[in-house]
Amino acid sequence: xxxxxxxxxxxxxxxxxxxxxxxxxxxxxxxxxxxxxxxxxxxxxxxxxxxxxxxxxxxxxxxxxxxxxxxxxxxxxxxxxxxxxxxxxxxxxxxxxxxxxxxxxxxxxxxxxxxxxxxxxxxxxxxxxxxxxxxxxxxxxxxxxxxxxxxxxxxxxxxxxxxxxxxxxxxxxxxxxxxxxxxxxxxxxxxxxxxxxxxxxxxxxxxxxxxxxxxxxxxxxxxxxxxxxxxxxxxxxxxxxxxxxxxxxxxxxxxxxxxxx
Numbered sequence: 001x002x003x004x005x006x007x008x009x010x011x012x013x014x015x016x017x018x019x020x021x022x023x024x025x026x027x028x029x030x031x032x033x034x035x036x037x038x039x040x041x042x043x044x045x046x047x048x049x050x051x052x053x054x055x056x057x058x059x060x061x062x063x064x065x066x067x068x069x070x071x072x073x074x075x076x077x078x079x080x081x082x083x084x085x086x087x088x089x090x091x092x093x094x095x096x097x098x099x100x101x102x103x104x105x106x107x108x109x110x111x112x113x114x115x116x117x118x119x120x121x122x123x124x125x126x127x128x129x130x131x132x133x134x135x136x137x138x139x140x141x142x143x144x145x146x147x148x149x150x151x152x153x154x155x156x157x158x159x160x161x162x163x164x165x166x167x168x169x170x171x172x173x174x175x176x177x178x179x180x181x182x183x184x185x186x187x188x189x190x191x192x193x194x195x196x197x198x199x200x201x202x203x204x205x206x207x208x209x210x211x212x213x214x215x216x217x218x219x220x221x222x223x224x225x226x227x228x229x230x231x232x233x234x235x236x237x238x239x240x241x242x243x244x245x246x247x248x249x250x251x252x253x254x255x256x257x258x259x260x261x
Contacts, residue, residue: 026102029064030078030124038125039074046237046244050116050133053251058135060084060106060116062093067243073101079123084108086116093118112137115235116248126240133235133246136167141229141252143200149257150225154205160252163199164231167250170194171201173227175208175258177220185211185220191227203227209258223258 033039045067052058062082064074075095076082082093084106093104108116112135120128142159150156158171171191178184187208192201209223228251235246 025099026073026075027066028078029074029076029080029122032074033125038078038080038122041120041122041126041128041240041242043242044074046118046120046128046131046241048118048131048133048235048237048244048246049249050135050235050247051249051251052110052135052138053253055138056110058086058108058110058116060086060093060108060118062104062118062131063101064104064120065101075102076104080125081121082118083121084116084118087111087114110138111135112250120238120240128238128240131236131238131241131244131246133248134233135248136164136231136233136250137162138250139164139229139231139252141254144254144256146254147257148254149259150205151259152206152209152261155202156205156256157200158203158227158229158254159200160229161199163197164194165197167231167233168193169197170230170232171203171227172230173203173208173225175223175225177209177211177223177258179220180218187211205256205258209260219260220258221260225256225258226253227256228253 030038044064047063049061066072082104084091084093086108091106093106096103096105115132115134117132139160139162142161144156170193173191174188176186191203194201208225209220230249230251233248237244237246
């Protein structure tokens with residue numbers, strides 16, 4: 001099923017600023033718990049992503065949060081830290097310095113099929129030494145050609161090799177469009193999953209470049225569309241955490257140049 005989200009860039013930025021201003025900053029991992037002490041690891045949710053979107057590079061990214069919808073993240077302090085290891089190489093994970101949602105990041109060479117293990121190390125509150133996930137094998141997008149020109153009413157076949165099975169394969173898109181009045185708009189969403197694992201999916205162009213006429217009275221004059229194919233394996237979060245998800249993702253992207261008839 002495809003989902004569409006769209007708006008002018010200027011409106012989207014204003015909405016984002018408003019949302020961020022309504023949220024508080026991150027909580028301290030060592031002083032936001034009961035009686036001003038450390039937050040127990042058993043109350044923390046970890047979202048862990050190990051992703052390779054470029055051949056040769058893997059980014060390990062972890063976020064610790066309270067598990068609530070529109071909840072708050074934790075900034076590690078008081079001696080708390082995350083450490084990532086892969087095939088014997090280990091690195092402390094660095095804070096990305098986000099004001100609102102700090103993520104912790106480490107980079108490695110791309111190694112498919114190797115567990116990337118992230119440990120949460122603490123002086124108080126409980127360690128969580130064994131969250132892990134492996135990356136799927138690399139793959140190549142076969143069709144369409146990068147920067148292929150497309151137009152209204154067309155369907156393109158997106159294919160890749162190898163097929164990625166047994167990893168979950170999903171397609172998504174991001175379209176950056178210009179309009180006669182000048183401002184940019186964007187559309188993004190999910191396209192499909194390769195349920196039959198045959199290594200190809202047909203993608204219709206029109207839904208990716210159709211905008212709500214109440215906010216955009218004229219159709220776009222041109223769009224740059226990125227279609228991304230992702231292969232994903234699920235890992236495990238250390239049971240010392242309250243909850244979380246670990247995902248190993250290899251993704252590849254192709255660009256389409258949309259020009260209306």
